[in-house]
Amino acid sequence: MTTTAVPLAELVGRVTKVAGEHVRRTDDEAAFPVEALDELRATGLLGLLVPAGDGGLGGSLADVLETSAELGRVDMSLAMIFAMHCQQVAAVLAHAEGKLRAELLPEIAAGRLYLGSVTTEAGKGGHLLTAESAAAWRDGGLLVDRFAPIVTGGRHADGFLITMRAPDADADNQVSLVYAARDQLEIEQAGGWEPLGMRASDSGALRLRGRVPAHQVVGRHGDFHTIVTTVFGPLAHLGWASCWLGTAAGALSRVIASLRGSRGKTDLSSELLMTRLSRSRQRLDTVHALIDRARHVVETAADLSVPKVQLLINAVKITAAEECYRAVDELVDAVGMRHGYLRDSPTRLEQSLRDLRSAVLNYSNDRLHLADGRLTLLDQEVRFA
Ligand SMILES: Cc1cc2nc3c(=O)[nH]c(=O)nc-3n(C[C@H](O)[C@H](O)[C@H](O)COP(=O)(O)OP(=O)(O)OC[C@H]3O[C@@H](n4cnc5c(N)ncnc54)[C@H](O)[C@@H]3O)c2cc1C
Structure with a gap:
């Protein structure tokens, strides 16, 4: 529950309205949704997780997931921009201390600080727990020199949380999370962004160089592992899954509107159509239930x-990535060429499918299966959370 006088749904509705006006163009042009980001700033939603005492909306994890899903119904790129920003804010809230915390929270709450995420690296791909570029001490500050192959909203972010090998580290798994404001960095665009889907996320490559004051580290140097387990992992997986669920739910909703509005042109008694609609809906209810269960566990478990x-x-993450894509793919079969495959159909299945194709890649399901295999061996009793 947020502490704002305006209901959360109303604030989110203001953003989805703006997003809906621009979603075709931002997808066509692979353009960042600046208008919707401005509305996220103006509504205070960039500070959704910041406690009211620090000037934010004082929202919960459930609020973040609900908002991500609602944005996803209209524009999955925007939803991911929001969810990933909230993941960064959660890391600041849980692990930034003293001066850094005092500097960042009012800026986030006021909507002036949209945070980009820099974890992926060229040599190690998506592997979160190692880093190749090292932070170095220089004149009492931290030297940043980092190539970032994929940074959502990198050209628009006001600041970045960047993983780098800790200064003085003797192993690549001693990773630090460093904050750098945009104006503390020289930012060079190191590649374009012309993808299949997620086009409005403007996630092109950047080269980041600069020197930041020594206190701008989130958590302890070399201890990013703790942030991953307690914040980044849960927020990323539940947040992304909510975006994907929202996108698939939006697609199903538009398909139902199209079928019901077809005034007898579609045979609504077709058993094949009913079965396909049922399967699509069933996949979404499964993902919804899984997200909700995991949220409860994350909020209550003593040890994550x-x-x-x-x-x-x-x-x-694995299930949502697969099932949300399949649900929309199934809808393409359900409605056929005109409303399933053509770009100008009001169902927008074509865009939803392209966007959702990124879900298994965005921190590869293959990587997660390897980690899960190892975790499975550690749980001989096979007890469920
Ligand atoms: C739309 C979108 C936005 C993104 N935004 C950001 C962002 O803002 N910031 C950021 O830092 N990153 C971002 N990413 C990157 C994302 O988090 C992943 O790190 C990235 O998608 C992984 O890229 P990759 O598939 O090239 O690399 P890898 O993770 O290296 O995987 C490549 C392929 O190789 C295989 N593979 C490689 N290594 C292993 C292994 N050890 N175990 C199992 N399989 C393996 C897998 O099959 C995988 O599909 C974004 C990704 C997407 C799709």
Whole structure:
């Protein structure tokens, strides 16, 4: 529950209205949804998770997931922009201390600080727990020199949370999470963004160089692992899954509107159509139930690092990525060429399918299955969270 006088649904509705006006163009042109980001700033939703005492909306994890899903119904790129920003904010809230915390929270709450995420690296791909570029001490500050092959909203973010090998580290798994404001960096665009889907996320490559004050580290140097287990993993997997669920739910909703509005042109008694609609809906109810269960566990578990909890959090990501894509793919068969395949259909299945194709890649399901195999071996009793 947020502490704002305006209901959350109303604030989110203001953003989805703006997003809906621009979604065709931002997809066509692979253009970042600046108008919708401005509305996220103006509504205070960029500060959704910041406690009211610090000037934010004081929202919960459930609020973040609900908002991500609602944005996903209209524009999956925008939803991912929002969910990933909230993941960064959650890391700041849980692990930033003292001066850094005092500097960042009012800016986030006021909608002036949209946070980009820099974890992927060229050599190690998506592997979160290692880093190749190292932060180095220089004149009492931290030197940042980082190639970032994929940064959502990198050209629009006001600041970044960047993983780098800790200064003085002797192993690549001693990773630090460093904050750098946009104006503390020289930012060079190192590649374009012309993808199949997620086109409005503007996730092109950047080269980031600069020096930041020593206090701009989130958590302890070399201890990013703790942030991953307690914040990044749960928020990323539940947040992304909610975006994907929203996108698939939006697609199903538009298909139902199209079928009901077809005034007898579609045979609504077709058993094949009913079965396909049923399967699509069933997949979404499964994902919804899984997200909700995992949210409850994340909010109440004493220790998020135990195998059964990690397995559940990973299952949300793996399952949502596969099932939401399949649900929309099934809808293409259900409605056929005109409304399933053509770009100008009001069902927008074509865009939803392209966007959802990124879900298994966005932190590869293959990688998660390898981790889950190892975790499964650690839980001989096979107890569920
Ligand atoms: C739309 C979108 C937005 C993104 N935004 C950001 C962002 O803002 N910031 C950011 O840092 N990153 C971002 N990413 C990157 C994302 O988090 C992943 O890190 C990235 O998608 C992985 O890229 P990859 O598939 O090339 O690399 P890898 O993870 O290296 O995987 C490549 C392929 O190789 C296989 N593979 C490689 N290594 C292994 C292994 N050890 N175990 C099992 N299989 C393996 C897998 O089959 C995988 O499909 C984004 C990705 C997408 C799709």
